Amino acid sequence: MTAAGSSWAAARRAARGDVVRVGARVGFVARGVLYLLVGVLAVRVGLTGTNEQADRGGALAEVAATPFGAVLLWALGIGLAGMALWRLSEVLFGAAGPDGDGVGKRALSGARCVFYGVSSFLVLAFAAGYRGSGAGSTDQQSQDITARLLGLPGGAWWVGAAAAGLLGAGLWIAGRAVLRAYRKHLAWGRMSKAQRRFMDVTGIAGGVGRGLVFGAIGYFGLRAAVTFDPKESKGMDDAIRSFAQTPAGPWLLVAVAVGLVLFGVFSFGQAKWRDV
Numbered sequence: 001m002t003a004a005g006s007s008w009a010a011a012r013r014a015a016r017g018d019v020v021r022v023g024a025r026v027g028f029v030a031r032g033v034l035y036l037l038v039g040v041l042a043v044r045v046g047l048t049g050t051n052e053q054a055d056r057g058g059a060l061a062e063v064a065a066t067p068f069g070a071v072l073l074w075a076l077g078i079g080l081a082g083m084a085l086w087r088l089s090e091v092l093f094g095a096a097g098p099d100g101d102g103v104g105k106r107a108l109s110g111a112r113c114v115f116y117g118v119s120s121f122l123v124l125a126f127a128a129g130y131r132g133s134g135a136g137s138t139d140q141q142s143q144d145i146t147a148r149l150l151g152l153p154g155g156a157w158w159v160g161a162a163a164a165g166l167l168g169a170g171l172w173i174a175g176r177a178v179l180r181a182y183r184k185h186l187a188w189g190r191m192s193k194a195q196r197r198f199m200d201v202t203g204i205a206g207g208v209g210r211g212l213v214f215g216a217i218g219y220f221g222l223r224a225a226v227t228f229d230p231k232e233s234k235g236m237d238d239a240i241r242s243f244a245q246t247p248a249g250p251w252l253l254v255a256v257a258v259g260l261v262l263f264g265v266f267s268f269g270q271a272k273w274r275d276v
Contacts, residue, residue: 020089021276027083027116028271030076034059035210036264042240042257046250054257055138055236056119060126070127077124080116086276087113138235146221147230156225159233163221170215177207182266186273199273202266209259213239 037059041052052058063072090109094101149158176182182203188196216239224232234242243253 020086023082024086024274024276025271026079027081027086028267028274030079031083031116032264032267032271033063033076034264035206035260035267037062038236039209039257039260039262039264042260043254045241046244046254046257049250053138053237054240056122057126057138058237060123064126073123073127077120077127080120080123084113084116084120087116139238140235142217142221142233142235142238143230146224146233150224150228150230156228160222160225163218163225165218166221167215167218170211170213170218172211173214174208174211177204177211180204182207182270185275186270187275191273195269195273199266199269202262202269205259206261206263206266209256210263212243212256213260216240216242 034056038054038056041058041062042054044050044052045054053061060073060076063069063076066072087109091106091113095105095109146159149155149162152158180200180203182199186199191199213236217234217236220232220234220239220242224230240253240256243256244250246252248255
């Protein structure tokens with residue numbers, strides 16, 4: 001075997017090793033904490049009309065206010081970095097399961113790697129003292145990015161394509177949750193009946209809630225593209241609040257918020273039972 005082949009084989013073994021597996025499980029916990037906090041904040045918004053920000057920045061502010069906030073923030077950022085590393089290993093060497101080597105699977109893992117890598121960077125920046133990723137930032141960031149894209153040649157098409165992707169992702173996330181697609185990634189055969197029921201309840205409700213939020217962000221992005229107005233674009237906080245403007249009123253917002261809480265709990269279950 002050549003030196004390059006030996007190095008590649010060693011990298012493959014490392015990607016299948018304990019470090020990457022632990023990174024993935026810690027990443028699921030970190031993701032769970034963030035969604036749990038965002039969901040709790042959103043529930044408070046729906047029930048009390050508070051001005052608290054139900055987004056990543058609001059969740060980080062909640063963590064920072066705890067007695068060990070600084071340590072927890074670094075732990076969350078490192079956990080998300082572990083998730084990004086695991087997704088990167090799937091891009092390079094394929095995911096677990098019989099169809100893990102497919103091009104589509106690798107591309108999806110690549111998108112997730114970028115998403116969690118950026119999320120990790122923003123959380124670590126917040127932990128280091130940069131509060132630009134703090135409360136309310138997702139709404140402003142969404143409008144700023146939309147404005148920049150609209151200023152490019154064919155900008156409306158760029159915004160529309162990105163928004164359509166988010167809307168499609170939301171529908172895909174919710175649909176897969178309803179179809180219980182997550183089961184094939186779990187150690188289902190080794191789980192008890194109660195554990196399976198726990199993952200079904202949290203996985204379906206949590207996936208639908210998460211999908212609705214992504215879909216709402218995509219919908220408002222499409223409105224921004226059509227009207228050529230970046231102010232129509234919304235981040236997570238404003239997208240969640242928009243559910244209160246529907247005929248169902250604040251109760252739909254609360255239902256979606258509970259879904260986000262359950263998705264956080266579902267992520268904790270994935271940390272334990274997910275095949276990685």
